[in-house]
Every structure is written in C-alpha cells, then in structure tokens.
Amino acid sequence: MAAKACSVLITGANRGLGLEMVKQMVESPWPVRQLLACCRDLDGLRAEGLRDLAKKHPNVITVIRLGEYSLCSIILFLHTLVGSLVGKAGLNLLVNNTGVLTYGTMQTTSTQKMQAAFNTNIMGPMDVTKEFLPYLQAAATASGKPGMSCSKPAVVSISSTVGSIATIKEMYSFFPIASAGLNMLTLCATEEFRKDEILFAVLHPGWVRTDMGGEGGAIDAPESVEGLLCMMDSLTEKQTGAFLDHEGKVMPW
Numbered sequence: 141m142a143a144k145a146c147s148v149l150i151t152g153a154n155r156g157l158g159l160e161m162v163k164q165m166v167e168s169p170w171p172v173r174q175l176l177a178c179c180r181d182l183d184g185l186r187a188e189g190l191r192d193l194a195k196k197h198p199n200v201i202t203v204i205r206l207g208e209y210s211l212c213s214i215i216l217f218l219h220t221l222v223g224s225l226v227g228k229a230g231l232n233l234l235v236n237n238t239g240v241l242t243y244g245t246m247q248t249t250s251t252q253k254m255q256a257a258f259n260t261n262i263m264g265p266m267d268v269t270k271e272f273l274p275y276l277q278a279a280a281t282a283s284g285k286p287g288m289s290c291s292k293p294a295v296v297s298i299s300s301t302v303g304s305i306a307t308i309k310e311m312y313s314f315f316p317i318a319s320a321g322l323n324m325l326t327l328c329a330t331e332e333f334r335k336d337e338i339l340f341a342v343l344h345p346g347w348v349r350t351d352m353g354g355e356g357g358a359i360d361a362p363e364s365v366e367g368l369l370c371m372m373d374s375l376t377e378k379q380t381g382a383f384l385d386h387e388g389k390v391m392p393w
C-alpha cells in the first residue's frame with residue numbers, strides 16, 4: 141500500500157480477506173503507520189493468525205474487540221483508544237470487511253435470519269462508520285490537501301456482486317437483500333459526506349477461496365487482496381460512490 145503514514149481500521153480482521161489485508165498492509169514495502177484490526181473474539185481459535193501477526197508487528201497492529209454490532213457496543217473506551225492511537229492525523233481508511241453470505245427465498249428465510257444478515261452487513265458498517273466519523277473528519281482536516289483518496293479519509297465496504305440489482309435473475313437464490321442494502325448505504329453516504337471530502341466506495345473481491353467463498357472459489361485470498369489494495373490505492377474523487385471489483389472492473393449496481 142503506497143499510502144505512507146496511513147492509519148487504517150479493518151473489521152472482520154481475524155480470518156479470510158480481512159486477515160490477508162492486515163498481512164499485506166503491514167508486510168508491504170510501504171507499510172501503514174497504524175493498523176487497527178477489529179474482530180469479535182480476540183481470544184478464540186479463529187483469531188490465532190491475527191494474534192501472531194500483531195505479535196510480529198507490535199508497533200503497527202492494535203487488535204480491537206468489535207463484535208455484534210450495535211451503537212451501545214461501541215463503548216467509550218474504544219473512542220479513547222482509537223483517538224489516542226490515530227492522534228490529530230485522524231483515521232485515513234476504514235474498511236468495512238465484516239460480512240455474511242445468505243441463501244434462500246422469501247418463503248424459506250425467517251425474520252431472525254434476515255435481521256441477523258441486516259445487522260452484520262448493513263447496521264454494522266453504518267454504526268462503525270458513524271462512530272469513527274470524528275476521526276475520518278480529523279483526517280480530512282489534517283491532510284490540508286484538496287481531493288479525495290485512501291490516504292485522506294475514505295470508507296471502503298467489501299461487498300459483493302450478488303447484491304447487484306442488475307444481475308438479480310442469476311443471483312436471486314442468494315436472497316442478497318442485505319448486500320444490496322450495504323451497496324445503497326454506501327451510495328447514500330457518498331452524497332452525505334461529499335462536502336466533508338470523505339471518499340466512499342464498494343469493492344467486490346472476486347469469488348475467493350475463504351471460509352465464505354469455499355474451495356470452489358476462483359482465486360486465493362492473497363491474489364484478491366493484492367487487487368483490492370491496488371484499487372484502494374488508486375481511488376480518487378472520481379471514484380467516490382464507485383462499485384468496482386478487485387481488478388478495477390466497474391460492477392453493475
């Protein structure tokens with residue numbers, strides 16, 4: 141990641157694409173300055189890889205517990221911690237990576253299942269973005285440069301083409317309403333925060349061999365993340381509100 145002296149917060153950072161993003165961001169020749177890696181179970185088996193990386197890069201990675209999302213779960217101490225870590229330079233890049241994949245139809249999906257997907261894919265990114273907004277705004281002020289980029293403030297949501305309304309005929313069996321909601325949330329935020337010079341974008345990682353993508357995926361996580369980071373690095377004000385894949389292809393909404 142060429143965005144030197146950049147502070148980044150990633151959700152769902154303990155496995156899959158989130159963990160690979162942490163790895164590549166700290167092990168690149170231009171490592172980020174401050175990486176806040178969030179996961180819901182810091183002590184669990186699934187966070188082992190993240191704990192090891194944090195031990196290897198103690199001055200860069202801070203592991204933060206950020207779990208089942210609701211405004212009241214993002215408590216005061218987190219603000220104090222994040223504020224003290226990023227300082228006056230603020231938070232440059234927030235990556236909303238946490239997500240679940242749904243399957244089903246209206247007849248087979250329960251209200252509870254739908255609510256859980258909405259909480260993870262829509263309410264989580266919304267609450268996290270709202271809570272860390274002061275640090276994103278601080279980064280805009282601190283930058284002093286015009287324009288938008290991921291080394292100024294930016295919020296990138298890792299979503300999916302399954303949430304495209306344009307491709308619903310092929311994708312409806314994913315019942316991808318929560319993914320479509322995240323895409324729309326990003327578009328609304330793009331307009332709301334344009335005046336604050338906060339860039340918003342949706343990135344599709346490809347079909348990736350992670351726990352979510354399964355063994356039949358088309359690519360491995362390192363290849364997907366290499367592409368995603370390259371895309372993040374290249375974003376400017378021209379792409380705020382864009383929906384791109386890991387290779388830079390424009391995705392249909």
Ligand SMILES: NC(=O)c1ccc[n+]([C@@H]2O[C@H](COP(=O)([O-])OP(=O)(O)OC[C@H]3O[C@@H](n4cnc5c(N)ncnc54)[C@H](OP(=O)(O)O)[C@@H]3O)[C@@H](O)[C@H]2O)c1
Nearest residue numbers: 152156157207237238239260299300347348350351352353
């Ligand atoms: N893999 C693909 O082919 C593919 C394709 C399109 C889009 N995506 C998107 O890419 C992102 C990352 O996917 P992935 O393949 O890395 O998935 P993954 O391997 O299943 O990892 C999902 C991450 O999200 C976290 N998470 C899930 N539900 C959560 C909740 N309710 N609260 C807090 N954390 C939660 C998980 O934490 P725990 O370990 O605690 O469960 C984990 O860190 C997702 O947004 C996904 O929709 C992936």
